[in-house]
Amino acid sequence: MLAAAGDLLLREGMAAFTIEKVATLAGASRMTIYKWWPSKGALAFDGYRATVEPTLAFPDTGDLATDLRTQLHAFVRLLTETPAGRVMAELIGQAQTDPELRASLLEHYTVPRRERAAEVMRRAQERGQMRADADPQVVVDQLWGACYHRLLTPDHPLTVDFADALVDNVLRGVAA
Amino acid sequence: MLAAAGDLLLREGMAAFTIEKVATLAGASRMTIYKWWPSKGALAFDGYRATVEPTLAFPDTGDLATDLRTQLHAFVRLLTETPAGRVMAELIGQAQTDPELRASLLEHYTVPRRERAAEVMRRAQERGQMRADADPQVVVDQLWGACYHRLLTPDHPLTVDFADALVDNVLRGVAA
Incomplete structure (x- = not known):
């Protein structure tokens, strides 16, 4: 999920970032994502960190x-x-x-x-x-x-x- | 006008900054202010510059x-x-x-x-x-x-x- 979020963010930027797209990319439901991340911003930031860390x-x-x-x-x-x-x-x-x-x-x-x-x-x-x-x-x-x-x-x-x-x-x- | 805007901004911050207050402080009409500054932000920024410059x-x-x-x-x-x-x-x-x-x-x-x-x-x-x-x-x-x-x-x-x-x-x- 984090990898999908980070990839999407770094490829298309914040304007194109949606929970729906991350769900599709990660093969997960939106419900599952909302269970762990309260907002689009929180998911984007977590994905960003995980992706740029290396x-x-x-x-x-x-x-x-x-x-x-x-x-x-x-x-x-x-x-x-x-x-x-x-x-x-x-x-x-x-x-x-x-x-x-x-x-x-x-x-x-x-x-x-x-x-x-x-x-x-x-x-x-x-x-x-x-x-x-x-x-x-x-x-x-x-x-x-x-x-x-x-x-x-x-x-x-x-x-x-x-x-x-x-x-x-x-x-x-x-x-x- | 710029002095009044800058003083107000540095004393009370952006949240309390209004064109009306600047008009009162400078003894000018709001119309006059709108003639020269398109927005509150523009007036605040100009006042800021004039006031901090020295x-x-x-x-x-x-x-x-x-x-x-x-x-x-x-x-x-x-x-x-x-x-x-x-x-x-x-x-x-x-x-x-x-x-x-x-x-x-x-x-x-x-x-x-x-x-x-x-x-x-x-x-x-x-x-x-x-x-x-x-x-x-x-x-x-x-x-x-x-x-x-x-x-x-x-x-x-x-x-x-x-x-x-x-x-x-x-x-x-x-x-x-």
């Missing part, structure tokens, strides 16, 4: 710069080359006036994803690849947060080159 | 780190200590499904503000305070974009200490 895994090869670039490239491609970007933008947008959606988005998506990114950075700190006094949670906002900024106020392009520049700036600094 | 000026004292900190502190305080934060969050949120609002927000707000921030950084590059090969537009996303990220997905606090950590990371880098 794409957005945080690698930990032992080299922080490479790992950040790998993850950010996958993240940027997901947001720009599939309907996932529009879906996330609309979810974050709606969350500004929908406290329940906001709570769910934070609890089930942004908080756990932040935590995983921070963990990769903490291991890099233990390996001596990152300053011990730099806060991984701040770096999260300067990498993924910067990408969301270009997604939500799209006056400059969100590209893999941009992702590489983000990693460069944050790792090396921009001071002359 | 607060959000970009200083250029000759020291990049100080100037960035000064501007970001004012920006963070505006977003967290006045209803401006909620107003901006709701405007960006609505812009995700309202192409006209998105175009207006980009043209009248984010693009010119980006440009002014980038100009301060280009002058710092000329003074040799910032690497010549660092893209000021990328730094914009890593400072102001990072703040918007905490505003829009509020799972970590948006504070002046956070702003200082952003400037530190981006200027010095986080590599050990």
Whole structure:
């Protein structure tokens, strides 16, 4: 069910997403779906998470710069080359006036994803690849947060080159 | 009119904002207001810009780190200590499904503000305070974009200490 919901969402976007279509794709009844998900939005968001999770895994090869670039490239491609970007933008947008959606988005998506990114950075700190006094949670906002900024106020392009520049700036600094 | 609109918005937020109240505050008729602004949203956004502009000026004292900190502190305080934060969050949120609002927000707000921030950084590059090969537009996303990220997905606090950590990371880098 989740796979069917996620596939449909990433292929056709939120506008074309219906419980009926998911039911057909999954060979289930609408009744069954409503038993588990209270609304179309809840099913879409759950399907989204389940489907993008493998794409957005945080690698930990032992080299922080490479790992950040790998993850950010996958993240940027997901947001720009599939309907996932529009879906996330609309979810974050709606969350500004929908406290329940906001709570769910934070609890089930942004908080756990932040935590995983921070963990990769903490291991890099233990390996001596990152300053011990730099806060991984701040770096999260300067990498993924910067990408969301270009997604939500799209006056400059969100590209893999941009992702590489983000990693460069944050790792090396921009001071002359 | 703009001053009255901006004052009302920053004092009471978007929910309490009406054309009637602005008319009373400005001693003007509703007809006059409708002649110049097609909607409540348009008037609110124009009033917002006019009112926050002086607060959000970009200083250029000759020291990049100080100037960035000064501007970001004012920006963070505006977003967290006045209803401006909620107003901006709701405007960006609505812009995700309202192409006209998105175009207006980009043209009248984010693009010119980006440009002014980038100009301060280009002058710092000329003074040799910032690497010549660092893209000021990328730094914009890593400072102001990072703040918007905490505003829009509020799972970590948006504070002046956070702003200082952003400037530190981006200027010095986080590599050990």
